[in-house]
Amino acid sequence: MKKYIMFSALLAVALSSSAQSNGSMFDETFQGMFDVPNEPIYIAEGVQGPLNPAVPLDGGLTALLLAGGAAGYRQYKKKKA
Numbered sequence: 001m002k003k004y005i006m007f008s009a010l011l012a013v014a015l016s017s018s019a020q021s022n023g024s025m026f027d028e029t030f031q032g033m034f035d036v037p038n039e040p041i042y043i044a045e046g047v048q049g050p051l052n053p054a055v056p057l058d059g060g061l062t063a064l065l066l067a068g069g070a071a072g073y074r075q076y077k078k079k080k081a
């Protein structure tokens with residue numbers, strides 16, 4: 001029983017000391033987080049246009065498209081027959 005009381009007292013002291021130091025760390029971390037800068041943001045033009053998205057057709061995506069097309073064709077043949 002004495003071990004549990006010592007452990008809980010030690011835990012209470014540790015939590016109270018850490019709670020006091022975390023307050024200033026929390027304030028410092030989020031200070032100025034939502035400030036809007038006055039200078040304009042540079043956005044590179046011509047790298048990717050709206051009609052040219054950066055989506056590669058790799059093997060996995062191609063296999064999914066082919067499998068979906070094959071499954072749809074089988075369902076179409078079932079309903080037509």
